[in-house]
Amino acid sequence: MTEQQRARAVVGPDYLLAGRYRLDSKLGGGGMGAVWLAVDTLLSRKVAVKQATSTADLTPDAAKAIREQAMREGRIAAQLANPHAIAMHDVALDSGEPWLIMEYLPSRSLAMALNITESLPPDEVIQIGAQVADALTAAHAAGIVHRDIKPGNILIADRGSGIGMVKISDFGISRAKNDTHEENSSVITGTPAYFAPEVARGADPTEASDVFSLGATLYTATEGQPPFGVDSDSIALLHKVAGARITPPRRSGAMTATLLHMLEPDPARRPSMEQVRQRLVTLAVGKNGSPSSVLNQPLRGADGAVPFWARRGARGAGSTTRRAERIHGQTMTGLPAANEGTPLDRVPRPGDASETAKPKTRYAPPAFEPARKKSQTPVYVAIAVVAVILLIVLLFAL
Structure with missing residues (x-):
């Protein structure tokens, strides 16, 4: 078993990441990686750690791209210090894989x-x-x-x-x-x-x-x-x-x-x-x-x-x-x-005179625009035809 396969097999609750961050539970995940709740054992605080998509079964070039992407994210987020942005604390390497260590916000x-x-x-x-x-x-x-x-x-x-x-x-x-x-x-x-x-x-x-x-x-x-x-x-x-x-x-x-x-x-x-x-x-x-x-x-x-x-x-x-x-x-x-x-610049904007003068077809979801019943018009036409025929028959009868 390779080092990457070993790491993938044991990552889970209670896993000690990079000798410092102990995983607790998974907070979520998606196409860009899984996020775990963990404890920073050195500073005794909760943190969120983001695991990049596993590179275990990837080609060397693809694995390198994943690692570089994680490092870029860490560097970019570390440049931003604002009370309304999640803070980036660290980038930890574990078995050669980068993990992003971030502020945990309940x-x-x-x-x-x-x-x-x-x-x-x-x-x-x-x-x-x-x-x-x-x-x-x-x-x-x-x-x-x-x-x-x-x-x-x-x-x-x-x-x-x-x-x-x-x-x-x-x-x-x-x-x-x-x-x-x-x-x-x-x-x-x-x-x-x-x-x-x-x-x-x-x-x-x-x-x-x-x-x-x-x-x-x-x-x-x-x-x-x-x-x-x-x-x-x-x-x-x-x-x-x-x-x-x-x-x-x-x-x-x-x-x-x-x-x-x-x-x-x-x-x-x-x-x-x-x-x-x-x-x-x-x-x-x-x-x-x-x-x-x-x-x-x-x-x-x-x-x-x-x-x-x-x-x-x-x-x-x-x-x-x-x-x-x-x-x-x-x-x-x-x-x-x-x-x-x-x-x-050729796309009509809300309120443009050209748009007002010549209404365009807009996509509208069902919640805002009820579907029209296609059967209504044929029914009305049929009723009108029958009424005319009855009227003609009545006139001839008289």
């Missing part, structure tokens, strides 16, 4: 919260957006583009002294501007439901793409589904995103104008992340309010308390895992870009 993701409530009030979403935008403003200032902003990567503390505080996590596919690592430009990585249109078309992700993805995430929180609807076919969804025609928001209240600005098809017309933060803070506290009252305080509901869905023990009805996968999606790699090179 929390639930925004995706999990939406499994409980299906949608959130705009006032609560504004606060979430302001805190996430604060972290992303710092990331962009450091030259870091997140590239995978979605409800599953936004965490809300659900217990302890920090209950109600919001943090963004998982910089697993982030890129720094000075990163010289080359990628295949013909494929894209991320979560299709939250892609910006230009990314779906094959353009490189930018700070403006992050703004769109945050807008799509906040849209989902208020509307209960992503702006381009739901489609289990990721390729078909990519083409919807590339078309840049969202279903107009109906529940976003005071946030609507800001949300539509973030969801502009043309990245050059979107606000910066710093402008987004300022607008959301202003919506939350008013022009003369203190930004710290929203950025440095836990979420508050209409009653002034931490919302019920953010407290440990809150449960939704029925199976939530299936809905989470259907609504929010998972990070995917190797997706082919859709409609590469199509200029976004």
